[in-house]
Amino acid sequence: MDKDKQIQKIQIRSxxxxxxxxxLAMRGLRALGFVKDKKHFTIIYPxxxxxxxxxxxxxxxxxxxxxxxxxxxxxxxxxxxSNGLEFDDLMKISKAIKDKFDLELLISNFRELIDEILKNKxxxxxxxxLFRMVEDSINNKERQRVVGLEYVKRSHIVxxxxxxxxxxxxxxxxxxxxxxxxxxxxxxxxxxxxxxxxIVATNNLLLFTENHLSNTDNVEGLEELIFVSVYIIxxxxxxxxxxxxxxxxxxRDLFRKTKSFYTHFGGEIAKGSIRIENDKIKIxxxxxxxxxxxxxxxxxxxxxxxxxxx
Numbered sequence: 001m002d003k004d005k006q007i008q009k010i011q012i013r014s015x016x017x018x019x020x021x022x023x024l025a026m027r028g029l030r031a032l033g034f035v036k037d038k039k040h041f042t043i044i045y046p047x048x049x050x051x052x053x054x055x056x057x058x059x060x061x062x063x064x065x066x067x068x069x070x071x072x073x074x075x076x077x078x079x080x081x082s083n084g085l086e087f088d089d090l091m092k093i094s095k096a097i098k099d100k101f102d103l104e105l106l107i108s109n110f111r112e113l114i115d116e117i118l119k120n121k122x123x124x125x126x127x128x129x130l131f132r133m134v135e136d137s138i139n140n141k142e143r144q145r146v147v148g149l150e151y152v153k154r155s156h157i158v159x160x161x162x163x164x165x166x167x168x169x170x171x172x173x174x175x176x177x178x179x180x181x182x183x184x185x186x187x188x189x190x191x192x193x194x195x196x197x198x199i200v201a202t203n204n205l206l207l208f209t210e211n212h213l214s215n216t217d218n219v220e221g222l223e224e225l226i227f228v229s230v231y232i233i234x235x236x237x238x239x240x241x242x243x244x245x246x247x248x249x250x251x252r253d254l255f256r257k258t259k260s261f262y263t264h265f266g267g268e269i270a271k272g273s274i275r276i277e278n279d280k281i282k283i284x285x286x287x288x289x290x291x292x293x294x295x296x297x298x299x300x301x302x303x304x305x306x307x308x309x310x
Contacts, residue, residue: 041224041250042231044082046090048073051097053090053206053226055234057081058133062155062237065148067137074134075117076103079110087223094210154237155203157196166190167299169201169306174295195242198310201303202233208300214264221257228254252308261300265293272297274304281305 045057050064057077060067068074080093096106104110121127137144157166159173166173173190192200209226216222228251235241243251260275271293272285283301285294 040082041227044090044227044230045077045080046094046097048076048080048097048103051094051210053094053210053230055230058137060144060148060151062151062234065145065152067144067148068134069138069141071118071121071131071134072114074130074137075114078130079113082227087219087226091210091213098211151237155199155233157192157200160191166192166200167204168302169197169204171302194310195236195240197306198242199233199236201306201310202229202236204300204303205229205307206233208261208263208296212263212265212296213261214270215262217259218257221254221259222261225251225254225258248310255304255308263293263297265289265296274301276304276308279308281308 042055044053044055046052047054047061047064047066048068049066050061052061052063054061054063057080058068058074068077080090082090085093093103093106096103117127121131158164159166159176162173162175164173164175168174168190169192171190206226206229209222213222228247232243232247232251235243256276256279258276260273262270262273265271270286271289272283274297275282275284281301281304283297285297289297
């Protein structure tokens with residue numbers, strides 16, 4: 001089959017409006033730790049301020065540096081949890097936050113549940129830990145601000161020559177490279193440390209999934225791959241800690257199970273795909289892709305290849 005027609009057959013996975021009141025109440029209880037759900041490697045949250053997927057709800061976001069500064073924001077942070085929401089829900093919420101969409105219009109009875117928790121915070125002893133942690137953050141604003149700034153600096157790796165963000169873990173800076181076309185001497189590498197390369201590659205994986213992913217051949221593999229990747233990048237940024245061999249092996253196994261990534265770039269048909277075949281990355285992009293879309297696919301494929309071989 002012609003590859004353009006093959007890619008175009010891939011459907012966008014639709015996600016309906018989230019939750020009835022009873023469902024959302026149960027999600028809230030799971031998020032607060034009262035109903036256990038251990039089906040995933042870790043717990044993840046979409047940051048309520050920037051929409052990125054993160055590992056902790058009440059500490060500064062590793063991508064934007066923001067954190068809950070009120071009881072209401074603390075409740076929202078915990079309700080937007082993988083303990084209470086399905087993976088598709090998390091992805092839709094992530095995109096909605098990035099698009100400045102009102103979550104109360106997306107999630108049924110969201111305001112009612114938040115108000116109910118806030119109204120009963122003194123009468124419900126199980127909420128004490130949540131509000132104690134929020135209060136600790138409020139009372140330590142300067143510490144949280146400094147930590148947030150450091151996280152943002154570490155999560156946005158920039159070129160030491162031009163200051164632009166680096167998009168390829170093991171490639172020269174694309175911005176510098178585009179200004180040096182025609183120069184005969186070899187272009188210097190990006191001089192990143194191994195930890196920085198892992199941050200660039202893992203960040204690119206998560207960004208592509210959050211912003212562009214339309215479908216995959218193995219949803220369960222993809223879900224767990226994203227959970228493990230969120231855990232890895234949080235450890236990289238917060239603790240400067242590379243994944244050990246066991247964690248790398250788990251990531252590679254999940255990636256192989258995922259098999260493919262398809263993107264529509266907001267259109268009605270898929271424009272590109274990244275597949276793994278015999279531990280090699282195969283990239284396909286339709287001629288209808290814009291230059292920016294093609295670059296996005298190529299950069300994603302490169303970063304996946306780096307993680308696979310690292």
